[in-house]
Amino acid sequence: MIARPVVTVATHATETRPGGARRAPQPQPTAAAPSKIETSALNLFYGSFRALKDISISIDEHRITALIGPSGCGKSTFLRTLNRMNDIIPGVRIEGNVIIDGQDIYGPGIDLVELRKRVGMVFQRPNPFPMSVFDNVAYGPRIHGLATKGTLPDIVERSLRAAALWDEVKDRLNDSALGLSGGQQQRLCIARVLAVEPEVLLMDEPCSALDPISTAKIEDLMIDLKRDYTIVIVTHNMQQAGRVSDKTGFFLSGELIEYGETRDIFERPRDRRTEDYITGRFG
Amino acid sequence: MAVTRRAYEQELRALNQDILLMGSMIEEAVHLAIEALARQDVDLAKEIIEDDKRVDDLELAIEDRCLKLLALQQPLAGDLRMIATAIWVITDLERMGDHAVNISEIAVRIGNQPLIKPLIDIPRMAGITEGMIKGCLDAFVARDPELARKTCRTDDQVDKIYEDLFDELMGFIVNSPDTRTSTQAANLLFVARFLERVADHATNIGERVIYMVTGLRESY
Numbered sequence: 001m002i003a004r005p006v007v008t009v010a011t012h013a014t015e016t017r018p019g020g021a022r023r024a025p026q027p028q029p030t031a032a033a034p035s036k037i038e039t040s041a042l043n044l045f046y047g048s049f050r051a052l053k054d055i056s057i058s059i060d061e062h063r064i065t066a067l068i069g070p071s072g073c074g075k076s077t078f079l080r081t082l083n084r085m086n087d088i089i090p091g092v093r094i095e096g097n098v099i100i101d102g103q104d105i106y107g108p109g110i111d112l113v114e115l116r117k118r119v120g121m122v123f124q125r126p127n128p129f130p131m132s133v134f135d136n137v138a139y140g141p142r143i144h145g146l147a148t149k150g151t152l153p154d155i156v157e158r159s160l161r162a163a164a165l166w167d168e169v170k171d172r173l174n175d176s177a178l179g180l181s182g183g184q185q186q187r188l189c190i191a192r193v194l195a196v197e198p199e200v201l202l203m204d205e206p207c208s209a210l211d212p213i214s215t216a217k218i219e220d221l222m223i224d225l226k227r228d229y230t231i232v233i234v235t236h237n238m239q240q241a242g243r244v245s246d247k248t249g250f251f252l253s254g255e256l257i258e259y260g261e262t263r264d265i266f267e268r269p270r271d272r273r274t275e276d277y278i279t280g281r282f283g
Numbered sequence: 284m285a286v287t288r289r290a291y292e293q294e295l296r297a298l299n300q301d302i303l304l305m306g307s308m309i310e311e312a313v314h315l316a317i318e319a320l321a322r323q324d325v326d327l328a329k330e331i332i333e334d335d336k337r338v339d340d341l342e343l344a345i346e347d348r349c350l351k352l353l354a355l356q357q358p359l360a361g362d363l364r365m366i367a368t369a370i371w372v373i374t375d376l377e378r379m380g381d382h383a384v385n386i387s388e389i390a391v392r393i394g395n396q397p398l399i400k401p402l403i404d405i406p407r408m409a410g411i412t413e414g415m416i417k418g419c420l421d422a423f424v425a426r427d428p429e430l431a432r433k434t435c436r437t438d439d440q441v442d443k444i445y446e447d448l449f450d451e452l453m454g455f456i457v458n459s460p461d462t463r464t465s466t467q468a469a470n471l472l473f474v475a476r477f478l479e480r481v482a483d484h485a486t487n488i489g490e491r492v493i494y495m496v497t498g499l500r501e502s503y
Contacts, residue, residue, distance in 0.1 A: 267360065267498060268360065268498025279361065
């Protein structure tokens with residue numbers, strides 16, 4: 001007979017109680033992770049409109065952080081501040097700091113091309129280039145000159161494998177990427193970002209144009225990828241935030257209202273406005 | 284700000300109402316079961332046994348309502364806690380109803396035999412237990428964790444009476460001159476035990492209410 005370890009299970013308190021309150025086990029937050037991105041008093045103005053108000057947040061390394069909130073709340077704007085994508089919008093002014101790995105990305109001497117290589121972005125609608133599957137993934141390494149680190153086919157294969165797409169496209173690498181399904185195109189876009197070896201993945205509603213199966217594949221992929229990358233995702237899908245993220249931040253009218261462990265945000269939010277939003281009582 | 288999800292709100296309100304209905308049925312069943320025992324009213328006891336089917340039906344209907352809400356509305360935060368609490372609470376209520384039936388069955392069994400002692404402690408224990416049922420249901424309605432805590436703490440009084448009754452009735456069993464006395468003492472001991480269990484289930488409900496309101500678990 002196989003010896004089994006003796007497991008003592010605390011009997012549930014339905015038996016005769018000898019009186020007196022016992023401390024019930026409280027949910028424990030997951031172990032603290034080192035911070036990858038920190039913003040402090042971050043404000044963003046579109047002309048005179050203040051779209052982000054004093055956002056101070058610490059985003060954990062190798063975790064998935066979900067940003068939720070109604071349309072126009074600033075969550076996508078915030079996401080774009082993390083790789084300075086807002087810089088290209090005329091009239092945008094930014095105050096405060098965004099620190100990634102101890103470096104202020106709005107500080108002097110920041111190379112934007114290098115920044116966006118380190119902090120890659122996946123958009124709402126898959127946007128493959130009108131070229132072959134191979135060339136889509138090879139595009140970044142070619143312009144960044146990464147191909148010298150290994151052969152280009154190796155980088156393409158590694159990236160497609162990491163994006164869980166390799167098996168589906170390995171026999172059609174030279175076909176046009178535009179012939180792939182929506183879900184495959186989105187994973188191709190993820191592979192394209194991974195090919196330049198980023199550290200942070202920003203995802204702006206990456207599944208909103210996808211069916212549930214493709215969505216499930218991307219979500220599985222995200223959970224696999226967080227081992228190597230720090231992921232920040234903007235989503236309107238509350239269930240998705242619940243399924244994939246470790247931490248969730250709720251934005252409203254440009255403010256970060258509440259930020260914490262996803263389980264806490266979804267089970268016992270502290271702020272009434274968070275509760276109203278995630279329970280759908282928000283007009 | 285406009286309130287949205289009206290149909291969902293209505294469903295949650297209906298769930299709340301159903302739980303209150305089930306709670307009041309149980310409160311009544313426990314009360315009447317002890318009354319049937321004390322007054323030796325066999326007809327009333329049989330009625331309570333018969334009525335338990337309504338409680339069981341309502342439990343299934345509420346369970347179904349909760350599962351439908353979970354499946355279709357993806358409740359979160361306070362709504363999620365409320366629905367989880369509902370599922371827990373109806374299980375406790377159903378068990379309390381079963382104990383009311385158990386007590387009624389004993390009332391039928393004792394019938395109109397002369398009682399071996401005047402019933403004093405059992406009705407007193409029942410009064411406190413009924414107060415606990417009412418307290419935990421009021422706490423549920425009012426979303427009042429303090430009332431729930433107070434109700435949970437009352438369980439100690441019930442436990443104390445049970446212990447005293449146990450000693451007293453065991454005395455009857457051990458020293459009884461005839462089997463009729465010892466059998467009735469054993470039956471009354473079971474009644475005390477059932478009431479003690481009802482109070483424990485009321486305590487469970489109180490704990491669930493605390494979780495529903497605060498999101499945190501406390502154990503009594």
